[in-house]
Amino acid sequence: MKFRIGQIAAWLGGTVEGDEMVEVHTLAKIEEGTPGAITFLANPKYTPFIYQTKASAVIVQEDFKPSETISAALIRVADPYSAFTQLLEMADQAREASLQGIDPRAHVAPTAEIGENVYIGPFVFVGAGVKIGAGAKIHPFVFLGEQCQIGAETTIHAHATIYHYCEIGQKCIIHAGAVIGSDGFGFAPQEDGTLKKIPQTGNVVLADEVEVGANATLDRATMGSTQIQQGVKIDNLVQIAHNVTLGSHSAIAAQTGIAGSTRMGAHCMVGGQVGIVGHLDIADRTQIDAQSGVNKSIKQEGQAFRGSPIQPFRQQLKSEVLFRKLEEMSKRIESLERALAQKES
Amino acid sequence: MKFRIGQIAAWLGGTVEGDEMVEVHTLAKIEEGTPGAITFLANPKYTPFIYQTKASAVIVQEDFKPSETISAALIRVADPYSAFTQLLEMADQAREASLQGIDPRAHVAPTAEIGENVYIGPFVFVGAGVKIGAGAKIHPFVFLGEQCQIGAETTIHAHATIYHYCEIGQKCIIHAGAVIGSDGFGFAPQEDGTLKKIPQTGNVVLADEVEVGANATLDRATMGSTQIQQGVKIDNLVQIAHNVTLGSHSAIAAQTGIAGSTRMGAHCMVGGQVGIVGHLDIADRTQIDAQSGVNKSIKQEGQAFRGSPIQPFRQQLKSEVLFRKLEEMSKRIESLERALAQKES
């Protein structure tokens, strides 16, 4: 799509300096601008680029005073960075909005119920009894197992797998390759040393406004539901085991793993590569630093932890400092021993 | 499917109290029961729910004595929990059993050999020379590369990728998004600092009754085979590098990585997020705690380890306790130094 910069200035509440009829069709960083691109200048250290840029238009501060000639048209606004971000969002929304209709190459079970304005791309599999809410976007290669429910305005990206009976709320975003509802890792050791599978017959329930990262895995409950409450954000390659509950508006960074039946409170922040063992209770607003290992329940709300196993944040930092000084400590003990031995002799 | 509770009682070897003709079509937890659902009461702390439940039937202990009226029909059995689990399994098996036939939208190479009663869903890719054993279930979007072999009664879930020449035994379960047979990570550093790919020309061989978790990755051998022996259970997001051997009936929890050419014995238990370096030998029945780093071979069978790098389990726990007391230790050294200095002066 092409837009005149006069139009764009109007959207952004800015004023044009130059030809309002100039058309742009893409967005770029100022150091990478090409003809037909619109860019922006927010950080003063990038100012030299505005005199060289080949972009057709640049969004600048209201009071920007060029010290040389500029070939691009200017759009003057109060906050160039947020104005540009606004354009980027509009471009993204336009792309998403253009996805419409049910591709005839999708498999849609006759018993599935599809809401209004749903996009179902080519090579989507929609199983028996699936319900998809209005305005949902189901990208190519998504698998929706039997009896799944997908809320209105939810987007599921390519190659995500939603196993049978799982429920996803409204306005969720599921990224490519995420797996929701795979079997929990449950085996009963037998007398002969073999491992007998414990059937995993529950499901996974995501509330509204949950985001799940690429290739993350959320296992179905042994019985009942693995529960992801409203507004939880899960990063790429995270593992959520069976029967876990994640409280509302918590965020879990990449490659973290949470073992079976642990219940995490609301508004928690968990760094990357954290491991949390099973059957714990984690209080609301807990913060866990990256690479930590959580091996006990956390009762008090709003505390920060670090280390494997975790300690309170500041105490762990002290231990880490002294860990790096262990050689010095060891030498000081030796000196003391020598000094004392000398005294004895 | 609907069943009369008289039928269900007969399967479970129980007796009905109430109307045997009542029909149920779904399974639920007692606190979530709805009309048409069958539920159970095993844990006495859930007893209050039985007087409120809207479920149509409840499985209870043989000698259960209600203290109030119950609207649901009862099925009395010796062990309500295991009876309910049995029903859950039956429901799951019924769902799986309903998957039959080869969908015309699958790609099946003319040279592929497909056994009896195999399910091949829509959008499956079956390459040249692939062999699939009787009763296997190949879900939508599975990729079976050239010359793969899939054993009888094996289930491969949506989006799993089995690269060319890999072999999967009987009664295996491969979860969604798992990748079996990707290239091992092998590069020869060149004099100019670039990295030259070492061709990975072997395969991956899974014996019978192996389970592979969602989005786990098992690399093909440089030459020969990466070998997963009978009954091994691999959790989600696990990485198995080229030429690794995993001994029979070992279990590897989520997000663990095992580097190239390591040989693990039988009946080992490995926690989540463990890293094991390459070219090691790990004895049978070794237990490794979560987040450990294994950097040396383990000769003695049946030992437990923890830490990164690992120590024997109890020794590591002692080190961890003292790590948390490093500040105190440091202060005690200072006190000793001051005391001694005072003596000297």
Add this chain to the structure above:
Amino acid sequence: MKFRIGQIAAWLGGTVEGDEMVEVHTLAKIEEGTPGAITFLANPKYTPFIYQTKASAVIVQEDFKPSETISAALIRVADPYSAFTQLLEMADQAREASLQGIDPRAHVAPTAEIGENVYIGPFVFVGAGVKIGAGAKIHPFVFLGEQCQIGAETTIHAHATIYHYCEIGQKCIIHAGAVIGSDGFGFAPQEDGTLKKIPQTGNVVLADEVEVGANATLDRATMGSTQIQQGVKIDNLVQIAHNVTLGSHSAIAAQTGIAGSTRMGAHCMVGGQVGIVGHLDIADRTQIDAQSGVNKSIKQEGQAFRGSPIQPFRQQLKSEVLFRKLEEMSKRIESLERALAQKES
């Protein structure tokens, strides 16, 4: 395909001992040889197998002197291991070369530009405006979002997802299930404790000869590009966050995660399960050991680090040794305290 061993000997510059007309159609290890297979003997400890092998031909050292009769034909060469590796590579290349043409079951947008000799398998999705360079191989179930660019002779394996606007150079290899261009994990905490998504409007750019492992995830930039420079090798299940730059010819082992906006130099070697926090600068030729946690920028080139948080390699090893001796250190402090107390009394 079948080849006479006379032909094979000619390719390898070797000489045949036995019937040159014998045909082989597969490659095997000497202990696993079957009729129709060609194998090799390089390591003397495998010599006993050559007298038992059922393989049709064995590649041996020029000066190999059998001590018993051998049923297989022999091909004598200067270096049997590298000769066999050469055959393995030829077999692999023959298999890849046989992939040709655009399968009619692929979805190819009319606005896509497809180069010469491109392979596009069944069930591939090629979005609007995508450009694919000559000789590229796009395997089944690959998703190429709107406006993606794929360089010449690049191979993309099954189930890889390339989101819109991402660019992949020439001669790259993307393994199964890898996700390139998913949204970066960016949320602005709101006053009410909810997390507001920050639009991720940039892309991911891979230079030439990059390899990306199975199920690895590379997030698109918030604005601008996540950049993977020439010849970088990324292993399975690695997480690269938004706006990261990886310098040329660096190698990142499995399950490592690199947080947002970190810039890594050229020729770095990063072990498995490493975590690197965001907004750091890592100098060229840095080496990071497995399971390390990098929490600060590294200015000096060519240094090795280990530990979480990292220390210089040797210093960390010393700390680790003393960590294992903490109980002994603690006891020595107690002895000193007792000795001193005795003196005082």
